[in-house]
Amino acid sequence: MSIHVKIVGTSEFISGYLAVELRRFKDLSVSTYCKNLTEPVEQIIEGSPDVLILDMYQDGPAALALADRVVEQVPEAKILILGIDDYHHGPSAVDAGARGHVWIKKSATELRSIIENIRQGQIVCPNEEEIREMSKQVLEGRRPPSPLSKRHLRCLTLIAKGYTNKEIVRELKCRPFTVKEHIRTILKVLKVGSRYEAADLARKHRWIKAG
Amino acid sequence: MKTPIRIFVHHRHSLPIAGLIRQLEGDPRFRPIGVSDDAGETLRMLVAQPADILLIEPRPRGVHLPEMIRKLKEKFPELKILPTELDREKHLRDCRAAGASGYVPHNTPPVMVLPILLRVHQGEEYWPKLPRASATRRILTPRQIEILEHVAEHESNREIGEKLGISELTVKTQMHEIQEKLAVEGRHRAVDCARILGILPPL
Numbered sequence: 001m002s003i004h005v006k007i008v009g010t011s012e013f014i015s016g017y018l019a020v021e022l023r024r025f026k027d028l029s030v031s032t033y034c035k036n037l038t039e040p041v042e043q044i045i046e047g048s049p050d051v052l053i054l055d056m057y058q059d060g061p062a063a064l065a066l067a068d069r070v071v072e073q074v075p076e077a078k079i080l081i082l083g084i085d086d087y088h089h090g091p092s093a094v095d096a097g098a099r100g101h102v103w104i105k106k107s108a109t110e111l112r113s114i115i116e117n118i119r120q121g122q123i124v125c126p127n128e129e130e131i132r133e134m135s136k137q138v139l140e141g142r143r144p145p146s147p148l149s150k151r152h153l154r155c156l157t158l159i160a161k162g163y164t165n166k167e168i169v170r171e172l173k174c175r176p177f178t179v180k181e182h183i184r185t186i187l188k189v190l191k192v193g194s195r196y197e198a199a200d201l202a203r204k205h206r207w208i209k210a211g
Numbered sequence: 212m213k214t215p216i217r218i219f220v221h222h223r224h225s226l227p228i229a230g231l232i233r234q235l236e237g238d239p240r241f242r243p244i245g246v247s248d249d250a251g252e253t254l255r256m257l258v259a260q261p262a263d264i265l266l267i268e269p270r271p272r273g274v275h276l277p278e279m280i281r282k283l284k285e286k287f288p289e290l291k292i293l294p295t296e297l298d299r300e301k302h303l304r305d306c307r308a309a310g311a312s313g314y315v316p317h318n319t320p321p322v323m324v325l326p327i328l329l330r331v332h333q334g335e336e337y338w339p340k341l342p343r344a345s346a347t348r349r350i351l352t353p354r355q356i357e358i359l360e361h362v363a364e365h366e367s368n369r370e371i372g373e374k375l376g377i378s379e380l381t382v383k384t385q386m387h388e389i390q391e392k393l394a395v396e397g398r399h400r401a402v403d404c405a406r407i408l409g410i411l412p413p414l
Binding site for chain 2: 010012013015018019021022058059060061084104105106108144162193194196197200206
C-alpha cells in the first residue's frame with residue numbers, strides 16, 4: 001500500500017523539486033500544493049494525505065501557524081515540518097501540533113524513513129545533540145578567520161543581541177571604560193561608523209553567530 | 212547530436228536540489244556537472260570544468276550575490292548566471308546590473324525550469340515580474356518594507372527620505388508605525404525582528 005504524502009509550501013521551486021526527489025520511492029504517492037499558507041484547512045487536507053509536509057520556506061511563522069490550525073480542526077493529522085534555513089525549529093514545530101521536524105539537509109532516504117515513522121504515529125524531532133551537530137555543521141565548521149580577537153568577537157556578539165554598554169559590562173565582568181575601548185577598537189578595525197554596522201558586518205562574514 | 216548544456220548548481224538546500232539534478236540527468240539535452248554550497252568550491256570546480264549555465268541560490272553563504280556574479284562574469288564571460296528565488300526588487304536590479312542572464316522565481320514549478328534553461332542558453336534573458344510576497348511580509352506595506360531595507364543598510368532617516376523622494380518626517384512616521392506593528396522599540400530591533408519573521412532576508 002502506498003503512502004500519500006502532500007507537500008504544502010509557498011515555493012513551487014522548492015516544494016516541486018522535493019516532490020521530484022521523493023517520487024523515486026515507488027511506495028510514496030506525492031502531491032504538492034503551493035499557495036499562500038493562509039488557505040482554509042479544507043484545502044490543505046484535501047485528498048486526506050497520510051502525511052502532510054509543510055515547508056518553512058520564506059515564511060516559517062506562517063507554516064507553524066498553519067500546523068496549529070490544521071491540528072485544531074483535524075487532531076489526527078500527521079504533519080511533518082521541513083526546516084529550511086532554521087535547523088533549530090524542532091521544538092516549536094512539535095509545540096504547534098506537528099508530529100515532527102526534519103531539516104532540508106537530510107537525504108531523501110532519511111526523509112523517507114521519517115515519513116514512515118510519522119505515519120505509524122511516532123514523533124520525530126531532532127534532539128538537542130543533533131541540533132547542536134547541525135548548527136556546528138552550518139556555522140562553526142566554516143567560520144572564517146576574522147581580524148578581531150576572541151574578546152572583541154564576544155563583545156560584538158552581545159552588541160548584535162542588542163545589549164547596552166551597561167549590560168555588556170555585567171556580562172563580560174569588566175570596567176565600563178574597557179567596553180568603550182573594545183567598541184572603539186572594533187569600529188576602527190572594521191572601518192565602520194556604528195556598533196550596529198559592526199555587528200551586521202560580523203554576522204555577514206559569519207565571524208559571529210547570526211541571530 | 213548536439214552537445215548537452217552543462218549546468219552547475221550552487222545551492223544549500225540539498226534535498227530539493229537533488230530532485231533538480233535527477234531531472235537534468237534524465238534529459239539528454241542537459242548535463243549536470245556539479246553541486247556546491249561554498250563559493251570557493253564553486254569557483255574551483257568551474258575552473259576545473261567549465262559550465263554553460265550556473266544556477267545560484269539568492270543568498271549564497273558568506274558572499275554578496277551581485278558581487279559574486281560580477282567576479283564570475285569577469286572570469287568566465289561566456290557563463291550564463293541564473294539566480295533562483297530572488298524576492299526583492301533591489302536584489303533583482305543589482306543582480307541584473309552585475310550581469311545575470313535572468314532569474315528563476317520561487318513560484319516556478321519544476322516543469323518550467325528546463326524551458327527557461329534552454330531559452331537562456333540560446334542567449335535570451337529571462338526577467339519575469341517578482342512573485343507576490345508571503346503572508347508575513349504583508350504585515351508591513353511594500354513602502355514600509357522598502358524603508359526597512361534601507362534602515363538595514365544603516366542609512367539615516369534623512370538619507371532614506373532623499374533616496375525615496377519623501378520627507379524625513381514621513382520616514383520617521385513610517386518608522387513609528389513599523390515599530391508599532393512589529394511591537395519593538397528601536398530601529399535596529401525592528402530590523403532584527405523583521406529578519407526573524409522573514410520579512411527581510413537573513414544576513
